[in-house]
Amino acid sequence: MSRSRTRRQRHPLRSEPVPARIEFLAHDGRGVARVDGKTVFVDGALPGEEVLLRYVKRRRDYDEAQVEELREASALRVEPGCPHYGVCGGCSLQHLAPESQIQHKQEILLQSLERLGGVRPDAVLAPLTGPHWGYRRKARLGVKHVIKKGRMLVGFRERRSSFVAELAACPVLHPAVGGRIEALAELIAGLRARDRIPQIEVAVGDAAAALVFRTLDELGPEDRERLIAFGRETGPHVHLQPGGIDSAAPLWPEAAPLEYALERHEVRIRFRPTDFTQVNAEINARMVDRALELLELSPGDRVLDLFCGLGNFTLPMARVASEVVGVEGDTGLVARARDNARRNGLANVELIAADLGRPMDAVPGFDRPYDKVLLDPPRSGAEPVIAPLTRLGARRIVYVACRPGSLARDAGELVHSHGYRLARVGVMDMFPHTAHVESIALFVRE
Known part of the structure; x- marks a missing residue:
């Protein structure tokens, strides 16, 4: 018998939902409960809530679960502002009032x-x-052509998963990019190299945004023209990164500096889209x-x-x-x-x-x-x-x-x-x- 099979039998998942009371929030935003003397981290739960939880993973020292049914909600709970919340891993606390966050x-x-x-x-x-919304000026978005879904996905990874979340828009990203997720997916789906672009890096300055397309192969002239046309029509600067971070270079426009101001100090700072800047x-x-x-x-x-x-x-x-x-x-x-x-x-x-x-x-x-x-x-x-x-x-x-x-x-x-x-x-x-x-x-x- 294989080792992995033995491990699975030693720590089988409980098939039925289990009642629990959430005691506090962990540092990663998950609710923490105690069930049969063991710590359970519960996605999407808040302190004081009574829940039915369903186990998703069992470990030696703690377990992981998600809320199957919310029996008694916290007064601090709010309706998430994004329809993809809970699946997309970009956010973890939208269900908690901002002042409580x-x-x-x-x-x-x-x-x-x-x-x-x-x-x-x-x-x-x-x-x-x-x-609280539209604030995020830096991000790395995954790109994946999913044959089973018959579409191209652009977005953050799913929560606790390597899969790219299926997004229509992202309300925490700066509007220059957050409102163009579907347009980006359609753009890449139409490229010959659509399976060779695993990531888009987003960077936004005070006056312009930039998209850095990570490419595994050199793009052909037709794909390059499509990317340039997208930039001209929608606004973001377009960069290509065929290798390491130092290989990133502007495709359109040729000279495309980004900049932000610290007005109180009369300072303006130029940066490249792959540079570290605060989000x-x-x-x-x-x-x-x-x-x-x-x-x-x-x-x-x-x-x-x-x-x-x-x-x-x-x-x-x-x-x-x-x-x-x-x-x-x-x-x-x-x-x-x-x-x-x-x-x-x-x-x-x-x-x-x-x-x-x-x-x-x-x-x-x-x-x-x-x-x-x-x-x-x-x-x-x-x-x-x-x-x-x-x-x-x-x-x-x-x-x-x-x-x-x-x-x-x-x-x-x-x-x-x-x-x-x-x-x-x-x-x-x-x-x-x-x-x-x-x-x-x-x-x-x-």
């Missing part, structure tokens, strides 16, 4: 800080919130404002910006501080950040390409003192740089995080090992209707 994210952040980092903030900042323009602008307010910059300050990217924080800080040094591992982003500094007339910015995962004594910029430091690391956090940066003499450190667990770990080190105090912390609703938690924290050393 942000409260849940704040609770996850504070719990993570205390449980994983052993720290509590002196004060909690008011959440930064913005539009939510309004929250990003308010996040930059808050970061600068927390740093309390003055004209004489020397500031270090780690994981600086295109200069999203670097350039606004340079409007105030006497000197700003930005360090980033992606050489392409550094080159474009330098170009952005030049375009904005900022001569007090030094931008350095360096791997922030290696020993810091080998990184230029770590050989001088700073008054303030800003960190905006990836999901893995800033663990390699925490100890070295504490030797630079900064009185204030602002840490922007996209994963509460990483922030909590690094906060614990800053507070317990290096004499900093967690003065302020707060959440920012960068991804409404998802369980993603974006946060900002201020550390102070007297």
Whole structure:
């Protein structure tokens, strides 16, 4: 008998629905119940609800289920704003009122800080919130020609599946793209290379949108003309990516820069559609404002910006501080950040390409003192740089995080090992209707 067969028999799914009461929300937005002493994660359920759940997967330490019948609904439950919600994996919290979504994210952040980092903030900042619909300026959409359905699908993956969800439109995507899902599917269905385009990357600037078509083979002239015609008729710039990220190039128009403004700081940032930029323009602008307010910059300050990217924080800080040094591992982003500094007339910015995962004594910029430091690391956090940066003499450190667990770990080190105090912390609703938690924290050393 095979091993997989033995495993299936050891943990068979219960065929009948099981009554349960949802106790709280997990970090990923699923409801959590206890059935026969075992934890069950339930898609689409909210705290306090009485449900009949149906098991979809059994594991050694926990089970997974979905709601078969909602017997008693939470007062916080709302009607999802998208007809594809529940199947499409792009959102996970549309059934929860927006104000309760942000409260849940704040609770996850504070719990993570205390449980994983052993720290509590002196004060909690008011959440930064913005539009709940049409906000998403960056996305990767799957593309699949499904023979059984007789159609081309373009969209996010189905929830907990690798299949592409069947979408007519997407209300969380920027309208320049979200309202054109069916048109995109029809476009690709008419291409000769329709089975050789697995993905479309979406990027939206203030004045234009771009679509990057990932291609497994070089497109023929007829397909290229169809893509160009689509761009001309509907507006989005068209790019092709036949290989790695650096292979992406504009097809139409030939010169197609994207740009966004941080108007309060009189900064405009150009970017390529494959560059990392924040998905939510309004929250990003308010996040930059808050970061600068927390740093309390003055004209004489020397500031270090780690994981600086295109200069999203670097350039606004340079409007105030006497000197700003930005360090980033992606050489392409550094080159474009330098170009952005030049375009904005900022001569007090030094931008350095360096791997922030290696020993810091080998990184230029770590050989001088700073008054303030800003960190905006990836999901893995800033663990390699925490100890070295504490030797630079900064009185204030602002840490922007996209994963509460990483922030909590690094906060614990800053507070317990290096004499900093967690003065302020707060959440920012960068991804409404998802369980993603974006946060900002201020550390102070007297």
